[in-house]
Amino acid sequence: MALSFSPDIASDYAIEAATLVNRRGCKQLLEQSHAAIDTVAMAIDRARRPCSGASPSELRPAVDRVCLDGPGIGFSEALAELGPLYLDPAIYFHHPRYVAHLNCPVLTSAAAAEMVAATINTSMDTWDQSAGATLIEQKVIAWTAQRAHLPASADGIFTSGGTQSNLMALLLAREHYSARHFGPGSVAMNGLPPEAARWRIFASEMSHFSSVKAASLLGLGQKAVVPVAVDSAWRMDIDALETAMDSARAAGEIPIAVVATYGTTDFGSLDDVAGAARLARRHQAWLHVDAAYGCGLLVSPTRGHETRALAQADSITVDYHKAFFQPVACSALLVARGADLGHVTHHADYLNPVEAAEAGTPDQVNKSLQTTRRFDALKLWMSLRSVGAEAIGRLFDAGCALARTTYQRMLAEPRLDLLHAPELGTIVFRFRPSLGLAPAVLDELNEAIRSDLATRGEAMLAATRVRGRRYLKFTLLNAETTPDQMDEIVTLVLCTGERLAADRVPTLAVVGGRETRDAG
Template identity: 40%
Template sequence: MSEQHPILAAAPHSTAAYRDAIAQSSEAVVQWLQQPEMYQGKSVAALRDRIELAFTAGGLGNAAAIERAVEFFLKDSLSVHHPQCVAHLHCPSLVISQAAEVLINATNQSMDSWDQSPSATLMEMKLIAWLRERAGFAAGDAGVFTSGGTQSNLMGLMLARDAFFARQGHSVQQDGLTGDLRKLTVFCSEQAHFSVQKNMALLGLGYRSVTQVKCDAVGRMDVADLTAKLAQARDNGDRVLAIVATAGTTDAGAIDPLREIASLAQQHQIWLHVDAAWGGALLLSAQYRHLLDGLDQVDSITLDFHKQFFQTISCGAFLLKDARHYELMRYQAAYLNSEFDEAQGVPNLVSKSLQTTRRFDALKLWMGLEALGEERYAAIIDHGVNLAQQVAAWIAHQPALELVMTPQLASVLFRYRPTDFTGDHAALGLLNQHIGDALLDAGRANVGVTEQRGVTCLKMTLLNPTVTLEDIQRLLALVISTGEGLPR
């Protein structure tokens, strides 16, 4: 009988169907967590041939639909909790985050207006205020939760662009872009996230508007080169909309010298946005918070919580230092954020977001902070950074492995380089690429393949707080044995 009630509501048949569906799904997850393989090892072609939508006239019912999802999705999913799944900034999730998802999904609140998400709106605002305090910003609630780093970076660049024009008395929101757009540029490091280019294209200025600044030997923005490029831009008559600094580059985990960059940005009156999608986790760190020195001096910040905060995807935030800049994107709609409501002090978060309908993802971080507490949260964040340093020290004593760069956050860049290898630089890079491919094809491990300073290398991103040095030693032994078995 419960199968005949498809909508979640207070009716007895509905609540019975909900309990049954959640119980069946939860049990399937528990079973999936027990499988020893990191990945079942199916190829793109095999999965494509296997997966088909069964959309019938009468429907299969909840139980059968769940069974098919388990068969075609869950069993063939990557086990991100597995100790040998280390390729990307892709974290295992907190148990409490999973519980939060149940509440978020069942209530289906929409964060665009207070009358669609009353308690959720206020909780998000209070959490933004807490994050601002952690970052060193003044008291306030200028900020919003986002889908992740790309969207947060887009907000920072868009507001930087519009603030630049507003200082000249022009409203981009009302009248669009004006003047010689070829003279507009933003600066970021060579190791900045690709979303800088992607977002500048979305903003109508194209990839050509991005000026890349050189990096030092460990991947941080070179302040001397930034100074020289700012002077060159001035001499060329170019107009710099923003500088994007990075706190935690994707591969090396490098954190740009934020205080020095902030000083230059203030000197030239340029908006400074910091992409702290990864390194922002150090806001909770007991050991490494000092690496974010100068974060309080910037204009806007990107944070991601589905990386080293261990929240389920998606969960990010954008922090804005000066709330008045939100006026650059405000739009009044009578059905969402009417002037009447705002005059009464009703908070409608659609005024702060690029999204309209938006999930209450802030609940996951809220519950995570309350469940773990400050010391435990700090410990699991610091674990990855400490483990990366231990792994690097171990690699340094392995004849067949070579450390490519000293770890800065929780990533280790290295490569397989046997002592008897006689090939050239390109051949060694291809060998390492083949190692990464072979491990994933076999379902044994997911090790990243990237390039750093012209060197093709392997990458381990050690976000999982349950992983030990012994786990990584076993993984590296697998890397070596795989390399030994490949043709050269």
């Protein structure tokens, strides 16, 4: 029976259909894309600061005034409206004074590929939704695994980010252990056995919080993650790891996984993967390497040889949207044995029936925690095909070199306490004025420096706590930032610190003919 519509409904339907991406809608897509790119280009061009310093209380009223239930206002008006709501207060990672978190400026080829992927709207779960795209993703995974020196049996899957990759890695570690001791699929079918309360995961005290979060989500509890002390370079201390694992065994606990961090969030420290692998093998534990940050070394033309130790990993997290200059999200989990991904496989008759797998249909959903999934591999594919892996590696190397140069210059400033020589692109430091201040006051002062610079839009720094004390942090991923521009940021920190410190120094008083500090 043919569908029929009232005249009004038919008219509305025709208007809506004309805006869809199809043969008729492509002209409108082209016009709107040009307008959007022009708007973004102008926003980037006029971004003289890394941020506006706007607070939530300042922005929220304007967003709240927008009525999403009302009639549409047209693309041009909606785009113009986006200026004060998003583009003006946006954080611009390309700006040389953005030195805060692990956010990178992105390659133009990758940004353009985003539009291709969004327009075609491929879903990466089954072959019948992603022909071609599936093979491209598999090729990118195989290429990355080869760069990481994993065996021919390696495989992997794109994920939403390092947190999901780490969760999936520890899920595989849990299933790998339980399959050996209780039979394949035992936990998936029956839940955790009583002895799971004794399973332990070992990670450095500087590892990413996602390992603790994963243990919680996997039913092991946060206490299952044993923090391991670090050495003077903020790397996991292998002797401390050995002691911790042996002590766990002696106490009746069961090591099931070791997490080595290849580029810690705070310090960029590269854990001794070979040492961690040796101990993991001794205890028959899974070795996961969180290389979300350090994966940039995989394409480094000067330091790529350092990644050979990754060959000993059972799984590796890589974040292309950190170290390969890709738009968020672009991350993957690699595994040394592709068969281990079978622990997350579930067959649904309406999507990926078992017969399809038996016939060899490459449904990527069989390897993933996600079902519907974006074609994020296209961004990296287009970047590799456009500029090549070495060019991407040189961008990463430039950030590391900038960190070393900046560190050397900062060493000459007595008002800066530096905690480490950078291995990658991060520098952790603390402003200490010439006038002595109590540690708690110094904590508050350093946080105030960061806040003051951000509020004024002068620069964006990160902050962290080390041994309970507040420190500032530079994260350098922008290859176009110069040493002189970093000198300007350091000068801003020093001048702001002295200005704010003056407000915190006790007032001068005259006692017995001499000046003293008023203790009050």
